[in-house]
Amino acid sequence: MKMVAFSRALLSLSTIFVKIASASRCSPAFIEKPNLSGASILDIQAQEAHNFSATSLGPGTNEGGRYTISFCNVTVTHTHPGWNDTIYTQVWLPLREWNGRFQALGGGGYATGFGETYLTYAVARGFASASTYGGVPVANGKDTMPTDLSWALSSENNVNWSLLEDYASKATIDMAVIGQQITKSYYEKPANYSYFAGCSGGGRQGLLMAQKYPDVFDGILAVAPALNIQRFIPAGFWASQVMNEIGVYPSPCEVRSFVKAAVEACDRLDGVEDGIISSPDLCQVNASDFVGKSYTCNGIPKTFSASSAKVIQAAWSGSRSVSKRDGWYGVNKDAALGTTYVPTACPANNTCYSSGSDLFGNWLKYLVAKDSSFSTGNMTQEEFFEGLRSSNIDYSAMLGTNDPDLSNFKANGGKMITWHGMADEAIPPLGTIAYYEEVLKNDPKAHDFYRFFEAPGVGHCYGGLGPIPNGAMSQLLEWVENGHAPAVLHATKGSNNTARDLCPYPLRQKYIGGDPRNATSFTCAK
Numbered sequence: 001m002k003m004v005a006f007s008r009a010l011l012s013l014s015t016i017f018v019k020i021a022s023a024s025r026c027s028p029a030f031i032e033k034p035n036l037s038g039a040s041i042l043d044i045q046a047q048e049a050h051n052f053s054a055t056s057l058g059p060g061t062n063e064g065g066r067y068t069i070s071f072c073n074v075t076v077t078h079t080h081p082g083w084n085d086t087i088y089t090q091v092w093l094p095l096r097e098w099n100g101r102f103q104a105l106g107g108g109g110y111a112t113g114f115g116e117t118y119l120t121y122a123v124a125r126g127f128a129s130a131s132t133y134g135g136v137p138v139a140n141g142k143d144t145m146p147t148d149l150s151w152a153l154s155s156e157n158n159v160n161w162s163l164l165e166d167y168a169s170k171a172t173i174d175m176a177v178i179g180q181q182i183t184k185s186y187y188e189k190p191a192n193y194s195y196f197a198g199c200s201g202g203g204r205q206g207l208l209m210a211q212k213y214p215d216v217f218d219g220i221l222a223v224a225p226a227l228n229i230q231r232f233i234p235a236g237f238w239a240s241q242v243m244n245e246i247g248v249y250p251s252p253c254e255v256r257s258f259v260k261a262a263v264e265a266c267d268r269l270d271g272v273e274d275g276i277i278s279s280p281d282l283c284q285v286n287a288s289d290f291v292g293k294s295y296t297c298n299g300i301p302k303t304f305s306a307s308s309a310k311v312i313q314a315a316w317s318g319s320r321s322v323s324k325r326d327g328w329y330g331v332n333k334d335a336a337l338g339t340t341y342v343p344t345a346c347p348a349n350n351t352c353y354s355s356g357s358d359l360f361g362n363w364l365k366y367l368v369a370k371d372s373s374f375s376t377g378n379m380t381q382e383e384f385f386e387g388l389r390s391s392n393i394d395y396s397a398m399l400g401t402n403d404p405d406l407s408n409f410k411a412n413g414g415k416m417i418t419w420h421g422m423a424d425e426a427i428p429p430l431g432t433i434a435y436y437e438e439v440l441k442n443d444p445k446a447h448d449f450y451r452f453f454e455a456p457g458v459g460h461c462y463g464g465l466g467p468i469p470n471g472a473m474s475q476l477l478e479w480v481e482n483g484h485a486p487a488v489l490h491a492t493k494g495s496n497n498t499a500r501d502l503c504p505y506p507l508r509q510k511y512i513g514g515d516p517r518n519a520t521s522f523t524c525a526k
Contacts, residue, residue, distance in 0.1 A: 025186055026072035026093075032185040034178045036078060042086070043077040048095065056120030059106060059199040060223030060419070061470045062462040062493055067124040070095045072186060076178050080170070083162035085135040089175050091182040092119045092129050099126030101477075102183045102191035104176050104217070106202020108461070109146040109359065111136060112171050118197075128191060130179030134171035135163055145200075145426075147358035149366040157370045168398045169212060172205045176216050193480060197473055199223035199461040200427065203418070208401045210416055210450075214409035219480040220416040221473050224427055224461055227402050227435050228328070230395035232428060234368060234388050235328035237360040237376065238319040239341050241384050243311050244377050249344045249352040250308040253297035255337050258304065258312045261290045262333035271511035272521075275465050275495060276457030278509050280332040280422055280429075287312040315341040318428065319388065326388040329430035336425045336459065359426065367391065404438035406450060415479045416450045417472055419489060419502060421458030423465075429454070436505055453489045453502040456509060467494030469502055488524065 024030060028044045050070045057064025072093040079086055090113075105118040112134030122129035136151050154160040176196070184190040196217045198206045203225030210220055226232075243249050250258075266283035267273050277283050287309035294301055315337050318330030331341055338344070340359055346352040354377070365374045368387040379387070396402075409416070418436070420429040436452040457466025469475075469489035478484045488501035498517045503509055503524035514521035 026074075026095075030185075031074060031182060034076060034078075034181040036174060036177055039078045039080050039174060041076065041078045044074065045077075046072060046074045049073045050095075052120070054116045054120040056117055056124070057462075058121050058125075058470075058473060059118060059197045059202055060221065060461055060468075060472060062468050063470045064121060067120050069120060069123045071123050074182050074186070076182065078174065078178075080162070080166075083166075085162055085166055087132060087135040087166060087171055087174065089130060089132045089171075089178045090115060090119060091179050092123045093183065093186050094123050094126055094128065097126055098128060098187065100192040101127050102180055102194045103127040103129045104172075104179055104194070104196045105129060105131045106172070106196065106198020106205040107131075107134070107146075108198075108200040108202055110149050110167070110362075111146040111201070112167055112205070113175070122197075127195075128179070128183040128187070130175050130182075132171045132175035135166040145359065147362055149362040150372065152366045153370060153372065156372065159367065159370060164395075165398065169208055172208060173213050173216070176209065176213070180216075193218045193477075195219045195221070195473070195476070195480075197221040197223075201226045201229075203227075204229060204401050206416070207418075210406055210409040210414060211401060211403045214406070214414060215412045218414060219476045220414065221476050222416060222418045223472075224420045224424055224429075225401070225418060225432060225435075226427055228396075228400055228431055230391050230399050231388070232328045232431055233360055233363045234391045235319045236341060236357070236426075237364060237384070238327070238330075239311055239315040239337075240343070240354055240357065240360070240376070241379060241381065242314040243342070243344075243354055244379070245381060246307060246310060248305075248307040248311060249354055250305075250311055250342065251297065251346045251352050252338050252344055254295070254302070254304070254308055255312065255342050255344065257295035257297070257302075258287055258290060258308070259334060259337060261293070261295070261304075262287075265289075266333065270456075270509065272516045274457075274498070274516050277332065277334040277422065278456040280334075283333050285333070287316065311342060312337070319385070323385055323388075326385050326392070328388075329428040329434075331425060331428050332422050332430075334423045334457065334464075336423070336464075340426050363391070367395065402435055402438075404435065404442045406439060406446065407443065410443070410446075410449045414449060415476065415485075417453070417476050417479075417486065417489070418450070419453040419455050419469055419472060421455045421460060421462075421464060421466065423457050424460045426460040433505070447504065448485075451486060452505040454505060454508065455489075455491065455502055456500075457494065465495040465498075467491035467498050467500045467502075490519070 053068040074091040107113045113131035203222040206220045206222030270278035290304045319327030343355045345355040469491040475486040499519045507524040510525040
């Protein structure tokens with residue numbers, strides 16, 4: 001009995017010593033100050049967090065939940081002398097069961113990071129992880145789509161170019177360098193592999209790293225990337241511009257009914273009826289095809305109008321149908337239009353109006369007009385297209401992230417996966433497809449290190465009826481670390497518990513018979 005008690009005492013002391021050692025490592029005194037070129041480190045804070053609990057998910061997944069983690073919470077504050085900016089970078093380091101990997105996490109909307117929303121999930125999976133607030137004062141990291149762009153002006157008619165550069169690229173590379181160095185300092189050895197994961201604006205950040213800093217990450221997951229943001233964001237206002245010009249604002253119910261009618265018309269083009277348009281380019285219906293046909297709102301029969309059809313078609317065709325030089329693609333016909341492209345509301349008196357899309361409208365206000373009091377409702381069509389052109393001229397170099405030459409990333413052994421929901425309601429997937437085709441044109445063998453997958457029926461980052469490739473990051477790890485390239489992306493949690501395999505572009509899902517809820521009922525074909 002005495003020996004047992006003695007052994008228990010030793011075990012207890014050992015546990016205490018481990019905790020003391022861990023706590024001593026998680027302190028500003030122990031963690032080495034990052035060496036960050038062109039920047040000045042203002043402060044380092046570090047303390048252990050035990051049994052921290054938060055709802056979290058990974059970029060481009062819908063399998064999130066509430067996770068409880070224990071980690072060393074490091075916050076690095078830095079500035080770029082002369083820029084008048086203050087950037088906070090969070091680095092969360094698992095206290096136990098670190099998987100030996102570092103993962104940087106992107107943001108979305110007009111924010112460079114989502115903080116605990118992504119970090120908690122990453123740490124729960126064993127990654128040492130980092131997220132940055134990028135110097136943008138309004139980005140609290142908790143909004144799913146931060147749309148405030150007031151920070152982009154230093155004063156009326158003057159763009160805050162320093163903050164915009166932070167948002168565009170500087171804060172992201174700083175986060176990568178800081179995160180990797182803090183990880184090495186804390187664990188007293190570097191990560192075996194470094195990864196980046198992001199969706200939307202975070203997907204753009206990922207591609208930015210491959211294009212501009214090709215030796216920083218071993219693997220990049222860039223979901224629904226906001227490439228050519230300087231073009232598709234202001235162009236996304238096109239349907240609202242048409243509404244304002246003709247003075248017609250379809251009710252949210254009519255907007256949904258147009259989408260429903262298009263899905264019903266094109267659903268079976270892939271050979272199976274599942275509520276998903278798997279081959280959007282084969283869906284040749286126009287909104288005008290439904291004019292005069294009936295639909296129902298709250299049990300009341302109504303008829304599709306020709307004026308409403310003009311608005312819906314503007315969202316589907318995009319401003320590129322009017323100007324290929326200055327315009328951009330529209331969204332696919334199964335995308336939910338009411339949130340961004342055709343945002344309307346109808347109060348009790350049934351007089352509908354445009355409820356506006358801050359994602360698109362704020363870009364026109366702050367970065368095109370450079371006027372915080374600018375009203376997007378008063379633009380002429382000529383002014384609209386002039387705005388699209390000036391946006392591309394002013395911001396393409398800084399924010400476009402559209403260089404198809406990834407040869408340096410390839411030479412450094414990097415691997416990258418991009419997937420994009422075909423029912424994306426925020427970023428037209430045709431823009432991503434066009435970019436990937438340019439990559440293949442530049443390097444016909446790009447498939448060896450960079451693969452793009454279409455996700456039929458999936459909305460922006462997640463959502464929609466289509467199955468989502470929640471395991472894309474795991475497949476990326478397998479590719480980087482074991483050389484097993486993803487022949488398909490395994491997608492689950494679609495409607496009716498549907499599972500599908502997403503096909504590498506240009507291949508697409510083809511129904512070959514059987515239960516359409518099973519992945520084995522489909523194959524990849526041209």
